[in-house]
Amino acid sequence: HPTSSTSSDDSNLSQSHHHDTDTDTIDVHIIPLSSSEAIDRQRGDLQKNVTFSNGLTLVVGVIIGSGIFASPGPVFAYSKSVGVSLIIWFVSGLLAFAGSLCYAELGSAMPSSGGGEHAYLNHAFGSLPAFLFSWSSIALLKPAGNAIICVVFAEYVVNIVAQSSWDPTQPMRHWSNKLIAIACVLVLSGLNSISVSVGTRIQDVFTFIKVVTLLVIGIAGLVVLGQKSLSSHNFDHAFEGTSQPSLGDIALGLYSGLWAYDGWNNLNYVSSEMKNPTRDLPRVIFAGVPIVIIFYLLANTAYYAVLPEEVVMNTNTVAIDFGKQMFGSTGGVLFAICVACSCFGAANGSIFTGARVIYASAREGYLPKMFGKVSEKRRTPVAALGLQAVMTTIMILGGTFSTLVNFYSVAAWLFYLSSILGLLYLRYHEPNLKRPFKVWMVVPILFTFFGLFLFLMPFVQAPLESCLSMVIVLSGLPLWVVKELVSGNRGTRWQDLKEKVMHSFGIAPAGGRHER
Ligand code: ARG
Numbered sequence: 001h002p003t004s005s006t007s008s009d010d011s012n013l014s015q016s017h018h019h020d021t022d023t024d025t026i027d028v029h030i031i032p033l034s035s036s037e038a039i040d041r042q043r044g045d046l047q048k049n050v051t052f053s054n055g056l057t058l059v060v061g062v063i064i065g066s067g068i069f070a071s072p073g074p075v076f077a078y079s080k081s082v083g084v085s086l087i088i089w090f091v092s093g094l095l096a097f098a099g100s101l102c103y104a105e106l107g108s109a110m111p112s113s114g115g116g117e118h119a120y121l122n123h124a125f126g127s128l129p130a131f132l133f134s135w136s137s138i139a140l141l142k143p144a145g146n147a148i149i150c151v152v153f154a155e156y157v158v159n160i161v162a163q164s165s166w167d168p169t170q171p172m173r174h175w176s177n178k179l180i181a182i183a184c185v186l187v188l189s190g191l192n193s194i195s196v197s198v199g200t201r202i203q204d205v206f207t208f209i210k211v212v213t214l215l216v217i218g219i220a221g222l223v224v225l226g227q228k229s230l231s232s233h234n235f236d237h238a239f240e241g242t243s244q245p246s247l248g249d250i251a252l253g254l255y256s257g258l259w260a261y262d263g264w265n266n267l268n269y270v271s272s273e274m275k276n277p278t279r280d281l282p283r284v285i286f287a288g289v290p291i292v293i294i295f296y297l298l299a300n301t302a303y304y305a306v307l308p309e310e311v312v313m314n315t316n317t318v319a320i321d322f323g324k325q326m327f328g329s330t331g332g333v334l335f336a337i338c339v340a341c342s343c344f345g346a347a348n349g350s351i352f353t354g355a356r357v358i359y360a361s362a363r364e365g366y367l368p369k370m371f372g373k374v375s376e377k378r379r380t381p382v383a384a385l386g387l388q389a390v391m392t393t394i395m396i397l398g399g400t401f402s403t404l405v406n407f408y409s410v411a412a413w414l415f416y417l418s419s420i421l422g423l424l425y426l427r428y429h430e431p432n433l434k435r436p437f438k439v440w441m442v443v444p445i446l447f448t449f450f451g452l453f454l455f456l457m458p459f460v461q462a463p464l465e466s467c468l469s470m471v472i473v474l475s476g477l478p479l480w481v482v483k484e485l486v487s488g489n490r491g492t493r494w495q496d497l498k499e500k501v502m503h504s505f506g507i508a509p510a511g512g513r514h515e516r
Contacts, residue, residue: 050274052283059267059288061207063096064214065346066152067260068296069319069339072303074402076313078253080245082304085253089300092257093293096264098447100285101439102420103265108277108437109426117265117419124422126503128480133415134361135476140469141415142354143388144408146185147395148259149350151404153343154180155316160336181396184344188351189389193375193382206345213338214295217319220326221302248461251454255409256402258454260296264289265416278436316401351388358384366483406462410455410469417451420444 050058072085079085106120122130154177162173191198245253267285274280303318306325315321323335359381362372375382399407423444426433459466 048273048275050280052280055267055274055280055284056288056291057207059264059284060211060291062263062266062349063261063289063292064210064295064342065260065263066149066343067256067262068214068299069342070152070155070316070401071256071260071405072300072312072318073315074256074405075253076309078245078249078256080243080249081240082309084245084250086297086300086304088250088253088257089296090293092254092261093289093296095254095258095447095450096261097285097289097293098443099416099420100264100267100289101282102423102444102447103267104281104285104437105435105439106419106423107267108281109433109435111277117415120419120422121415124425125418128477129418131366131480131483132473132476133418134357134364134366135479136411136415136473137357138361138367139391139476140411140472141408142350142357143391143395144399144404145262146347146350146354146388146392147181147399148401148404148408149343149347150181150184150392150396151177151399151401152316153184153340153347154178155401156320156336156340156343159317159320160333160340178396182393184347185351185389185392185396188344188348189355189385192348192352192355193378193380193385195378196380202348203345206341206348209338210342210345213319213335213342214299217302217322217335218295218298220322221298221305224305224326225301246461247453248457251457252406252461254454255405255458258409259405261289261292262412282437351385351392354388355381355384358388403462403465406458406465407469410458410466411473413451413455414470414473417448417455420447420451424448 075088076082076085079088110119110123117133118130121133157180158173158177162176191202267281267288303312303322307318307321311321312318317336317339319335319339320332324332327334358367358371359374360372361367362369362384371381371384371387373383374380395404423439427441
């Protein structure tokens with residue numbers, strides 16, 4: 001199982017998690033002690049040193065990345081009017097808020113498990129859904145997430161170099177984008193293989209840059225709104241659009257908005273290391289997510305206040321257009337550099353933790369052993385980083401920002417939804433489970449409702465990405481069968497396997513519900 005390690009003797013490898021801006025796998029640090037006893041010894045040994053303000057910076061730092069600088073175009077294109085797109089940004093934020101509250105309950109009820117969907121799905125529904133989640137993280141969620149951020153990075157870099165006179169539909173432009181995105185993956189994977197601390201140092205600087213960039217955009221927008229003569233008058237007829245968005249459009253618009261809020265599920269990883277989780281965890285959520293919502297609404301208001309609708313709709317690099325309009329072409333370049341830094345930092349955090357998911361899975365026996373090895377000299381998971389770089393590259397070659405967001409989100413929302421269903425299931429089946437933080441029941445119910453909509457609608461609107469996404473998730477099924485056959489504690493008989501399958505769905509009465 002993914003393991004936490006914060007003891008000082010491995011401080012050169014494990015990182016105190018409030019330094020990571022992306023804490024998906026906060027519990028999955030590289031452990032130099034190779035034996036499983038050592039891992040067991042360290043399990044549950046988390047230091048309780050995360051304060052309220054640590055938690056807050058962590059949350060805001062993880063969430064803000066590429067999305068707020070890239071999604072406004074697609075959100076507007078799907079929602080077809082300024083008013084609807086602002087509503088989509090707001091609703092996306094509320095969904096992230098609701099989700100993080102539910103995850104806080106799951107995290108506080110199952111603190112020792114290290115956190116994360118794997119643990120919750122395993123506890124509620126058994127090993128198969130948990131395995132599918134781990135598999136999907138490695139094969140889809142992590143590489144696609146990395147790819148999206150790197151693609152946005154590349155868009156901005158190309159714009160710095162080529163000064164947007166370059167037609168984006170040109171094949172030259174198309175391929176230079178992809179090459180730069182791939183270069184970004186390779187450079188960051190390389191840096192992360194060289195040393196752990198290089199990775200975290202990049203992080204701290206870039207977190208600061210992105211928050212400042214967003215603040216400047218928001219404040220500049222407010223100033224413009226205050227001076228009517230400067231503004232683009234997009235708010236005069238906010239709900240007049242080119243056409244009515246369909247339900248499918250709304251779902252895909254939400255996906256683009258939700259990408260910008262993605263990372264909210266990381267909140268609860270903090271819980272087991274908080275000094276006072278019962279008090280501070282809800283406080284972090286109630287402060288952190290609304291702060292991001294306000295930042296994002298301000299930024300979008302600023303974009304719309306300054307830029308004509310057509311510009312917002314057709315751009316992937318809205319911050320450049322904003323910068324140019326406000327401060328001339330130097331402003332455009334300056335904003336482009338800041339956003340590129342934000343993406344670079346986000347990609348770094350994502351690559352850092354993604355490699356650790358692969359590493360931890362290999363140690364679990366889900367992947368060949370070589371991916372669970374740490375380089376002798378550098379103490380970094382080189383093979384895992386390599387595998388991840390290859391998969392990320394494939395995603396970059398195969399998709400664009402929008403297709404990758406859809407592709408990523410179908411799978412991501414399947415698992416968010418499943419975890420929240422797990423919460424509801426456990427409320428019913430394990431009412432006595434200790435829940436230091438208990439979310440108001442209507443929140444998971446509403447979340448389930450929206451989650452179902454978000455998971456299902458894209459199959460109509462973007463069938464190719466959605467089906468491909470599900471094929472990859474489900475391709476974990478035969479792997480799980482093989483894994484159970486090879487490593488099954490109860491031998492390799494088909495009878496056992498059948499039982500296991502039923503257990504993992506919670507439908508087999510015999511011998512306890514499922515193994516933990
Ligand atoms: N919201 C981030 C962005 O806009 C994406 C975060 C992805 N990371 C994650 N741990 N899910 O770039």
